[in-house]
Amino acid sequence: MGVIVDNMDLWGVALRNTLILFFAGGLLALVLGIIVGAMRVSPIPVARAFGTVYVNLIRNTPLTLVFFIFVFGYPQLGLPKLDTTVLGILAIGIYTATYVAEVLRAGINTVPVGQAEAARAIGLPFGQVMTLVVLPQAFRSVVPPMMSVFIALLKNTTVAAGFSVLELGAIRANLSERGENALAVLLWVAAIFVALVLLLSWAQRALENKWRIAR
Amino acid sequence: MTSVLYDVPGPKAILRNRILGAVTVLIVLAVLGFVGYRFWVTGQFDPSRWYVFTFSNVWMQILKSLGNTLGAFALAAVLSLALGFLLAIGRLSDHAWVRVPVTVVTEFFRAVPVLVLMMLLFYGLPVVGVKMDPYWAVVLALMVYNGSVLAEALRAGIEALPRGQKEAGFAIGLRKSGVMRLILLPQAIRAMLPVIVAQLVVTMKDTALGFIITYPELLYYAKLLSSQQGRPILQSAFVIGGIYIVMCLILSGVAKWLEGRTRRSPKLKGYTPPTGGDPRIHGDSTVTEVIALQRGAGKFDGTSGGPAVGG
Numbered sequence: 177m178g179v180i181v182d183n184m185d186l187w188g189v190a191l192r193n194t195l196i197l198f199f200a201g202g203l204l205a206l207v208l209g210i211i212v213g214a215m216r217v218s219p220i221p222v223a224r225a226f227g228t229v230y231v232n233l234i235r236n237t238p239l240t241l242v243f244f245i246f247v248f249g250y251p252q253l254g255l256p257k258l259d260t261t262v263l264g265i266l267a268i269g270i271y272t273a274t275y276v277a278e279v280l281r282a283g284i285n286t287v288p289v290g291q292a293e294a295a296r297a298i299g300l301p302f303g304q305v306m307t308l309v310v311l312p313q314a315f316r317s318v319v320p321p322m323m324s325v326f327i328a329l330l331k332n333t334t335v336a337a338g339f340s341v342l343e344l345g346a347i348r349a350n351l352s353e354r355g356e357n358a359l360a361v362l363l364w365v366a367a368i369f370v371a372l373v374l375l376l377s378w379a380q381r382a383l384e385n386k387w388r389i390a391r
Numbered sequence: 392m393t394s395v396l397y398d399v400p401g402p403k404a405i406l407r408n409r410i411l412g413a414v415t416v417l418i419v420l421a422v423l424g425f426v427g428y429r430f431w432v433t434g435q436f437d438p439s440r441w442y443v444f445t446f447s448n449v450w451m452q453i454l455k456s457l458g459n460t461l462g463a464f465a466l467a468a469v470l471s472l473a474l475g476f477l478l479a480i481g482r483l484s485d486h487a488w489v490r491v492p493v494t495v496v497t498e499f500f501r502a503v504p505v506l507v508l509m510m511l512l513f514y515g516l517p518v519v520g521v522k523m524d525p526y527w528a529v530v531l532a533l534m535v536y537n538g539s540v541l542a543e544a545l546r547a548g549i550e551a552l553p554r555g556q557k558e559a560g561f562a563i564g565l566r567k568s569g570v571m572r573l574i575l576l577p578q579a580i581r582a583m584l585p586v587i588v589a590q591l592v593v594t595m596k597d598t599a600l601g602f603i604i605t606y607p608e609l610l611y612y613a614k615l616l617s618s619q620q621g622r623p624i625l626q627s628a629f630v631i632g633g634i635y636i637v638m639c640l641i642l643s644g645v646a647k648w649l650e651g652r653t654r655r656s657p658k659l660k661g662y663t664p665p666t667g668g669d670p671r672i673h674g675d676s677t678v679t680e681v682i683a684l685q686r687g688a689g690k691f692d693g694t695s696g697g698p699a700v701g702g
Binding site: 236 | 394416432499597600610
């Protein structure tokens with residue numbers, strides 16, 4: 177316990193940065209993912225093609241490399257200087273957006289075409305077909321895998337440790353300088369992640385039960 | 392073409408789609424053009440920036456790093472498959488003293504980030520006197536993480552099999568091990584093969600984390616290169632990134648091919664793999680069938696689609 181109590185300042189900053197990366201990265205991933213997901217299911221072939229290229233390109237690149245390009249590569253372009261935390265958020269958001277887009281696309285695809293056809297047949301306009309028939313069904317099947325994406329996002333925030341963002345993954349280096357036991361520090365970090373992931377999977381189960389299909 | 396989202400387009404919709412298509416192209420070109428312009432202005436296309444890649448020595452080093460990446464990946468893949476089977480069978484055990492600890496261990500390794508596991512092995516263990524090579528830290532961390540994820544996938548595959556399979560196995564006089572080995576596992580493996588290969592792609596991508604604990608793999612070499620003459624930071628990132636993308640695309644291609652083959656395989660007739668058995672995904676089954684499936688099979692496993700998500 178001493179490892180935590182004696183270094184409360186560092187742990188506080190690290191936990192805060194991890195949560196900043198998680199929430200800001202998650203928000204960026206959601207916004208970008210919805211746009212790309214919409215492109216991938218749109219009736220416009222060009223938009224579908226761009227969406228597919230983006231998803232396939234980024235999904236087959238290691239997150240570490242995406243971080244590398246943003247944190248080391250971005251400053252090379254002579255654009256306004258950005259903090260490494262901001263660059264980290266961009267990297268993790270752009271990477272996770274591909275997973276969000278895929279989850280959304282799969283969710284839309286679970287709705288049988290007949291549902292929309294029936295809705296059109298009884299004369300509902302596009303807006304109502306979406307809000308009353310298609311999206312409520314798609315939403316239910318999107319929630320559990322979306323939460324899995326966010327659990328993965330939370331764990332992926334540790335990659336920022338290699339790129340001088342002080343978050344939970346990087347705290348070992350800082351505490352080693354203060355002469356703390358690296359094994360104890362890392363075990364605490366692991367325990368914090370287990371707790372956070374358990375919290376998220378509890379939320380996942382709760383939401384899933386709340387919106388379970390009732391037939 | 393008709394879909395859930397849109398009908399066959401009429402003349403108005405065709406025109407609108409064309410305009411939207413043009414707008415999309417313009418936006419994407421604008422973004423790419425801006426990035427390209429910044430590249431041009433800061434001299435990223437300058438020959439001096441790419442100079443290092445003219446040395447055959449550099450390419451030999453890249454090949455060597457690629458060998459290191461693939462070496463870690465190959466061993467981690469084999470070991471994680473072995474561990475995955477072990478943990479999956481442990482989780483399905485009839486004995487609580489096997490099942491409970493194995494479940495706890497699997498859930499623990501699934502919840503801890505791979506990088507933290509690598510750091511535990513590389514920086515944490517020397518404290519108690521176990522010195523570890525970065526190679527082994529990478530391989531063992533990937534093994535326990537991907538092993539637990541694969542165990543979950545296999546378990547889901549086995550539990551999704553119709554109960555009659557197991558009962559029939561016992562009825563013809565097989566023992567527990569025989570039922571598992573001859574009846575349940577072959578079907579589950581065949582059904583989960585795409586998920587397993589997709590997880591191997593994740594393993595391949597995660598070898599890049601070795602960069603952070605100084606394992607001399609591809610990305611580590613990219614970092615070394617970027618301090619060379621001309622400081623080719625973006626250039627080495629693109630060259631190395633290209634190599635990663637090609638390797639992962641090959642593996643993803645294998646996954647897709649296997650998925651197509653599995654779907655056509657006559658051996659799987661009458662059995663819908665877990666994702667297809669998901670009551671929410673009703674591809675070509677009627678609602679009545681789905682209801683029957685829900686009443687009969689009952690259990691919905693929320694982990695469907697989960698294992699493939701990661702990185």
